Amino acid sequence: MTFATLGGHETPRIEMAAAVGATHLRPNGLVSLISACFVVASSCASLHPDARLLGVHPLDEKFYAAEVIKCRDGSKSFTKDHLNDDFCDCIDGTDEPGTSACPAAKFYCRNVGSTPKFIYSSRVNDYFCDCCDGSDEYDGRLKCPNTCIMGGNVEYKAENYAAKTTILGVGNKEPKNGTNLDEMIQKLKGTPFSSHA
Known part of the structure; x- marks a missing residue:
């Protein structure tokens, strides 16, 4: 089992992958996922201010x-x-x-x-x-x-x-x-x- 650091804490890579729905977690992918969440949230908020x-x-x-x-x-x-x-x-x-x-x-x-x-x-x-x-x-x-x-x-x-x-x-x-x-x-x-x- 390998570990990755997320938010200053070491987390098993398998658990992180399951949490984001991927088999391989890359730092770029996590940033993209978080960015996508913000874009979706802001576009939903703009539908009705x-x-x-x-x-x-x-x-x-x-x-x-x-x-x-x-x-x-x-x-x-x-x-x-x-x-x-x-x-x-x-x-x-x-x-x-x-x-x-x-x-x-x-x-x-x-x-x-x-x-x-x-x-x-x-x-x-x-x-x-x-x-x-x-x-x-x-x-x-x-x-x-x-x-x-x-x-x-x-x-x-x-x-x-x-x-x-x-x-x-x-x-x-x-x-x-x-x-x-x-x-x-x-x-x-x-x-x-x-x-x-």
Whole structure:
């Protein structure tokens, strides 16, 4: 068994390799791994600059900017550190827009590339992708693909596609030369078509 030094401590190379998922640990590889972790963490943080504002509509972000925030129903106030802490302080759910702690709360799906919407906060982290951007399943137990542009966008819905193709003249029209579909299929197969059979 060989030993390597990590953080000033000698550690068996096998344990370190298992910890980082490699069979051979090289100093360059460890630095690269740590760098990659920082890049991923910083890019995730840039998706939403303040994770406490998860589930908050952009127009409501100013409402949540104060250090002491009043429940929308006026019943009480809470400090900013109680926002999205997974404990329901306000009966109306004002303090938990991004968790499922309050039954009355609503979670805002940004759905960039599609139509934004509110969902009941009870659907947050419930192992079902309710938002097409996957933002409602943020705890990491379920990886939701971002399907906003693939099918959630108004531009790409089937009924809109059919309407656009009809407008553009590529809908379900019969060929203009008078041939019908059966004749076209027979021509492709190479057998003569007889409509007198």
